Amino acid sequence: MKKVIVLGSINMDMVMETDRLPKVGETLLGETIDYYVGGKGANQAVAASRVGAEVSLIGKIGDDTFGSKVYKHLENEHIDVSAVISEKNIFTGVASIFKLKEDNAIVVLPGANMLLTNIDSELNERIIAKDVLLTQLEIPVDTVKRGLQLAKNKGAITILNPAPYNDQVIDMLPFVDIITPNETEFEGLLGHRIPNADQFEQEMLTWSKVNDTQLIVTRGGEGISYTTKNEVVTVPAEKVTIVDTTGAGDTFNGILAACLAKGMPISEAITFSGKGATLSITKLGAQTGMPTSAEIEAF
Numbered sequence: 001m002k003k004v005i006v007l008g009s010i011n012m013d014m015v016m017e018t019d020r021l022p023k024v025g026e027t028l029l030g031e032t033i034d035y036y037v038g039g040k041g042a043n044q045a046v047a048a049s050r051v052g053a054e055v056s057l058i059g060k061i062g063d064d065t066f067g068s069k070v071y072k073h074l075e076n077e078h079i080d081v082s083a084v085i086s087e088k089n090i091f092t093g094v095a096s097i098f099k100l101k102e103d104n105a106i107v108v109l110p111g112a113n114m115l116l117t118n119i120d121s122e123l124n125e126r127i128i129a130k131d132v133l134l135t136q137l138e139i140p141v142d143t144v145k146r147g148l149q150l151a152k153n154k155g156a157i158t159i160l161n162p163a164p165y166n167d168q169v170i171d172m173l174p175f176v177d178i179i180t181p182n183e184t185e186f187e188g189l190l191g192h193r194i195p196n197a198d199q200f201e202q203e204m205l206t207w208s209k210v211n212d213t214q215l216i217v218t219r220g221g222e223g224i225s226y227t228t229k230n231e232v233v234t235v236p237a238e239k240v241t242i243v244d245t246t247g248a249g250d251t252f253n254g255i256l257a258a259c260l261a262k263g264m265p266i267s268e269a270i271t272f273s274g275k276g277a278t279l280s281i282t283k284l285g286a287q288t289g290m291p292t293s294a295e296i297e298a299f
Helices: 041-052 065-076 109-117 120-125 141-154 169-174 182-192 197-211 246-261 268-278 291-296
Strands: 004-007 012-016 032-038 055-062 080-087 093-099 104-109 132-135 158-159 214-218 226-227 232-235
Touching: 004 041, 004 141, 012 065, 032 041, 032 065, 032 291, 041 055, 041 065, 041 132, 041 197, 055 065, 055 109, 055 291, 065 080, 080 109, 080 120, 080 214, 093 109, 109 232, 120 141, 120 232, 132 141, 132 246, 141 158, 141 169, 158 169, 158 246, 169 182, 182 197, 197 214, 197 226, 197 232, 214 246, 214 268, 226 268, 246 268, 268 291
Parallel strands: 004 055, 004 132, 012 093, 055 080, 132 158
Antiparallel strands: 012 032, 093 104, 214 226, 226 232
16 A cells, blocks of 8 residues: 655634624624644545555644644644644644534634745655645645645656635646545636536536546535546435534545555545545534544445
């Protein structure tokens, strides 16, 4: 089995439960607050580790209380954190998550994550051919592009989760094997809105062929759609009781990277990862709901 190297953000998530978001100038009383280790990089690393992958995380934290808690937590998740560096005089990234009844809204303060640069030595030391590099966009865009380029040159499989969306993703595509947007991010890649659902699959197929990139779109309750050579295949979402959708996309991406590192065919990897993402929304918190392989197989 090859390794999964995750290049990405590390945050402390503050999850506040409320019936609705406040209007501008309005103050609302929330109900509860919980603290969880988060950030797309950390989340995806945990998801991959939970299903048995050998995972290394490259990222930065601050020299604050949150930073030390995050570091110990990731160690306990059996992740190689030797490339997680603590920076002085900067705070660990923080995400304020407003948990609503059926969805969530998030504000991220990146903190130390934006100091993640000069990754050449860390990445070259850890990645070899057929390993999997998984990255996102909560760290400097130039760092993401450099990481993808280095990994591609080494013969690794590269996965980009283009979230939060940035137009500079287009410049990274020559180094991306697999891209995993949600529906909104896919419209960002297209550069226009999709006027109706009937056109969605054709837009996917055309985009994938033009850019020579495997496209996987996570579509919430509609399931997961992915391109093959001549068609779009959709794996329907299974119905469960939704508790918290935070981290569902990260769960999918982390498990997908782990499955590919194990040599699983892409179609099987997508189905397995989709089940894992579905399971994750039945529990509160981005990482607390991330399942093991045994839990996914039982599901």
